[in-house]
Amino acid sequence: MTRRGKSVGDWPAKSVWVGESLPPAKLHPAVRRWVETSRSRGPWGVAFSGGADSLALLLLLRAHWPGREIVALHFNHRLRGRESEADEKFCRRVCAGLGIRLRVGRWRGDHRGASEAEAREARHGFFAQEMKRLRSRALWLAHQQDDIAETILMRLARGSGTAGLAAPRPVHLTADGRVHLRPLLTLKKAELLAALRRAGATWREDSTNAREDFFRNRVRRVVLPAWAKAAGRDALAGAALARERLEEDDQALELWLETLAPLGRDRQLDLRMLTGMPRAIMRRALHRWLLAQRQPSDLSRQGFEILLAAVERGGPTRFSLGTRGFAVIRRGRLAFQPV
Numbered sequence: 001m002t003r004r005g006k007s008v009g010d011w012p013a014k015s016v017w018v019g020e021s022l023p024p025a026k027l028h029p030a031v032r033r034w035v036e037t038s039r040s041r042g043p044w045g046v047a048f049s050g051g052a053d054s055l056a057l058l059l060l061l062r063a064h065w066p067g068r069e070i071v072a073l074h075f076n077h078r079l080r081g082r083e084s085e086a087d088e089k090f091c092r093r094v095c096a097g098l099g100i101r102l103r104v105g106r107w108r109g110d111h112r113g114a115s116e117a118e119a120r121e122a123r124h125g126f127f128a129q130e131m132k133r134l135r136s137r138a139l140w141l142a143h144q145q146d147d148i149a150e151t152i153l154m155r156l157a158r159g160s161g162t163a164g165l166a167a168p169r170p171v172h173l174t175a176d177g178r179v180h181l182r183p184l185l186t187l188k189k190a191e192l193l194a195a196l197r198r199a200g201a202t203w204r205e206d207s208t209n210a211r212e213d214f215f216r217n218r219v220r221r222v223v224l225p226a227w228a229k230a231a232g233r234d235a236l237a238g239a240a241l242a243r244e245r246l247e248e249d250d251q252a253l254e255l256w257l258e259t260l261a262p263l264g265r266d267r268q269l270d271l272r273m274l275t276g277m278p279r280a281i282m283r284r285a286l287h288r289w290l291l292a293q294r295q296p297s298d299l300s301r302q303g304f305e306i307l308l309a310a311v312e313r314g315g316p317t318r319f320s321l322g323t324r325g326f327a328v329i330r331r332g333r334l335a336f337q338p339v
Contacts, residue, residue: 011097017199019063027183028170042136043069050087050204053142056192075105075123116214143168144184149239166247267292269334271314293336297321
């Protein structure tokens with residue numbers, strides 16, 4: 001990363017200036033409602049890379065909720081040599097200037113050539129570990145409106161359904177009881193950069209973002225500009241609105257399935273309760289059934305579709321789930337049969 005902006009200066013003052021440029025009303029309403037109604041009293045964890053987005057988030061949280069304990073979390077992937085070390089030093093200076101505690105994780109070993117997914121998994125593993133140590137539920141993430149369009153385009157390429165296309169969500173409850181908060185989804189990258197520049201704030205720039213090694217970079221640098229130009233309108237705002245609608249549809253389908261409650265405590269799926277239901281409900285029910293099994297399966301996408309067709313028919317079936325067992329349909333119920 002290379003430095004951008006003016007001299008570092010007074011970080012608390014810059015926090016105030018950024019907060020004035022981007023008042024609370026500009027943040028996502030679902031996140032504001034969570035803050036107003038949440039009874040969580042632990043510190044807030046904030047993912048802080050040192051880049052413009054995460055810096056804007058950190059400054060906004062300090063400006064708008066000054067009495068709240070904030071802990072910045074920085075993960076040094078150690079993939080860019082001196083640049084990675086400079087990122088960490090920058091984060092330490094910013095947090096020291098703001099009076100915010102910083103926890104740093106470092107990726108041990110040689111991970112040259114690691115994929116974007118592997119780096120993300122390592123980073124979020126560090127976040128989860130630190131949140132547990134802090135006894136904190138709330139992790140703040142700096143995804144903004146441009147990220148929504150990028151994510152939708154990437155997930156369309158792999159055939160995601162409503163659950164995948166509704167990401168990134170402003171308020172996302174995780175399986176372990178934590179909550180991920182993304183208040184910047186109502187703001188474009190350009191708005192964040194303008195606010196930082198007005199405040200005279202510096203930030204770090206990841207030099208790998210200028211290359212097209214990763215799928216997201218190719219979407220960001222090539223696909224998204226061409227798509228927005230072809231649209232002839234505010235395509236980023238359109239993608240954000242589509243994400244909101246997809247999340248509404250996804251929540252409705254989840255509630256419908258919960259009302260039916262076809263998955264019993266014995267981890268068997270009562271197919272009779274799904275008779276006549278739309279395929280989308282059956283698909284979700286089968287996903288839940290697979291996740292509920294003690295033995296994870298290595299079922300491929302094609303295999304899932306074959307099993308889904310069998311669930312729709314409801315007749316006697318014995319279908320391999322890989323080396324660990326079988327999916328067995330008998331007497332209107334789907335059960336797991338170990339090898």
